[in-house]
Amino acid sequence: MEVYLIRHTTPAIVKGTIYGRTDVPLAASFNQEKDNMLQKLPAKPDAVFSSPSSRCATLARHISTVYKTDERLYEVNFGQWEGKTWDTVDQKELDPWMQDFVNVSPPNGENMVQMQERVMRFWTEITQQPFDKVAVITHGGVIRIILAAMEDLPLISSFDIKVAFGDIYCVQTDSNGNLRLVSKIT
DSSP: OEEEEEEOOOBOOOTTBOOSSSOOOBOTTHHHHHHHHHHHSOSOOSEEEEOSSHHHHHHHHHHOSSOEEOGGGSOOOOGGGTTSBGGGSOHHHHHHHHHOTTTOOOTTSOOHHHHHHHHHHHHHHHHTSOOSEEEEEEOHHHHHHHHHHHTTOOGGGGGGSOOOTTOEEEEEEOTTSOEEEEEEEO
16 A cells, blocks of 8 residues: 655645644645645546645545545644634743644644644554555644654654655555555655
């Protein structure tokens, strides 16, 4: 099995905006970014899964007209911070989260442990299916969690994995059925 982990293209947001679950529009460069990405993907994946966020689903529609959205592929939920900018968040709320974002949640949001649990439920389910090629269109945080788990990295180290807008990672099953990162497709 080959799984293509694909981060959505560049969003049209003000720098510093917190937008984990917030549905934001795509930048004017979408068509160029999309065309570049489509050239790098296999001709026809057996299945395409997408975060419900429009920034992911828009790309999924161009990969296949038949795709499924899955809420487990959403970016982290920043709760009451969604739509704000980092400089406007109350420091008394922000400081504990910055010290331990793995275990501390934003108000009415989720922490990284909670996000990891939902993402890995999706990952385990998908990788047990008899697909040959799968495309998963999602967010940087989701991809980092999957790659960190494959490399046995602690969650705190997941942000050491750089995942830019439009990045594609190919993961394959080895001869023992274990998944391993093959490459970042450039």
